[in-house]
Amino acid sequence: MVKNVLVTGGSGNLGNCVCPYLKxxxxxxxxxxxxxxxxxxxxGKARIPFVQGNLTSLGDCLRAVAFARPDVIVHLGAIPYNTEVQPPFAGEHTAAAEGARYSQGAPEHTTMEINTMGTFYIMDAARRLGVKKVVAASSYFVLGLGYRLSGTPFLPDYLPMDEEHPLWPEDTYSLSKVLNEETYRAFARAYGMQVTALRLLGVYYDYLEWSRNSYKFNVTVPPADEVNQGYLLSNVYQYADARDVAVFVKLAIEADNLSTFEAFYVATDTSYNEPTRVVAARRWPSLAEKAKNIPGTEGLISIKKAERMLGYKPAYSWRNTL
Ligand SMILES: NC(=O)c1ccc[n+]([C@@H]2O[C@H](COP(=O)([O-])OP(=O)(O)OC[C@H]3O[C@@H](n4cnc5c(N)ncnc54)[C@H](O)[C@@H]3O)[C@@H](O)[C@H]2O)c1
Structure with missing residues (x-):
């Protein structure tokens, strides 16, 4: 029975949902x-014990692991966006606006350094102090969606995409998440650890006003010519409610049927109000043929593996709660 859990990035948005829930x-x-x-x-309200330190310091990671003596580390700490600066695009397609950064908010290498080396150090601290299980936040951006800096269309090999689909990251955030999955595989192989990576869709936080204001549910996805030429660049209109993610973390902690490394897409629902094949035909004509057999409002990215292997059943869809 797992008792002690250390959550990295515990002060972040997701950490503030996962820590109180696990407690x-x-x-x-x-x-x-x-x-x-x-x-x-x-x-703060749940009085979660806290260790201050930097993931990029092995000493800090060791200190945190020694303090918590965890059976499981839940690794959420990261820079959750890319930090490289990009020139504006003026081609046929437009870059995902949120992915193209025009001014430096942080040194450009920040995301790569913290996400990849931070993951290496926390894994290294884990194996030195005998931790055998890690549940880590990855992202659906590993596919090459999200911060699509090239501005070129994303053309999936097949739909719905699942954990077997190839990964084509472009920006440093997505790349760091792909490299981290390799780090997990290597540690799992080398030290007999079990690592579960949660490839999260965009996370919705019901307890944060900015999140309530920025997520739109029950939407009719606009016709293609209002947005781009009918290609998928970034937004798949799928999201994960943080409360479902917290439940998923618990399922992953308790699972005893997983191989040394497993990745899962984690989503709650799509945000549109029509069947996916109808939305695809109008919004992404280039995907219409591949999307035509997606049942009902299931997303372009499938969560069937999580349902099958972990019994994951998202409970916080806007369809039940609005
Ligand atoms: N929010 C989303 O939509 C989303 C989607 C996919 C994946 N994810 C992943 O989920 C995880 C949590 O995301 P979040 O939304 O809570 O982000 P967040 O920015 O709110 O939380 C990340 C936390 O990591 C901490 N952190 C950053 N650098 C650190 C360092 N060097 N040492 C120690 N701590 C450090 C930050 O202080 C912060 O509290 C991240 O790994 C993120 O990549 C998030």
Missing amino acids: EQGYNVASFDVNPAKPDSPN
Whole structure:
């Protein structure tokens, strides 16, 4: 029976949902983050024990693991966006607006350094102190969606995409998540660990006003000519509710049927109000043929593997709660 859990990135948006949830579920939870939890945050209110430190320091990672003595590390800590600066595109297609950064908010190597080396150090601390299980946040951006810097169309090999689909990352955030999955595979192989990577769709936080304002549900996806020439560049209109992600983390912690490394796409629902094949025909004509057999409102990215292997059943769809 797993008792102790260390959550990296515990002070972040997802950490503030996952830590209190796991505590409620009976685990001893500790958080490790470069930023302390605010007293009025969910973690602050739940009095989650906290270790301050940097993922890019092996010493800090060892200190956090030694403090928490975890049976499982839930690794959420990361820079959740890319930091390289891109020139504007003026070609036939347009780059995903949110992926093209025109000014430096942080040194350009920040995402690669923190995400890849931070993951290496926390895994290294884990294996040195005998931790055998890690549940880690990856992203659906590994596919090459999301920050699609080239601005070229994304043409999936098949739909719905699943964990077998090839990965074509472009930006440093997506690339760091692909490289991290290789790091997990290597540690799992070398040290007999079990690592589960959650390839999260865009996370919706019902407890954060900015998230409530920026996610739109029950939408009629606009006709293709209003947005681009009918190609998929970035937005798949699928999301993961943070409360479902917290439940998923628990399922992954408790699973005993997984091989040394497993990746899962994690989503709650699509946000549109028509069948996916209808949306695809109008919004992404280039995908219409491949999407025509997707049942109902199931997404372009399938969560069937998680349903089959972990019994995952998302409960917080807007279709049930709005
Ligand atoms: N939010 C989403 O839509 C989404 C989608 C897919 C994947 N993810 C992944 O989920 C995880 C959590 O995302 P989030 O939305 O909570 O992001 P967040 O930015 O709110 O939280 C990340 C946390 O990591 C901490 N952190 C950053 N650098 C650190 C360092 N060097 N050392 C220690 N801590 C450090 C930050 O202080 C922050 O508290 C990330 O791995 C992210 O890549 C998020």
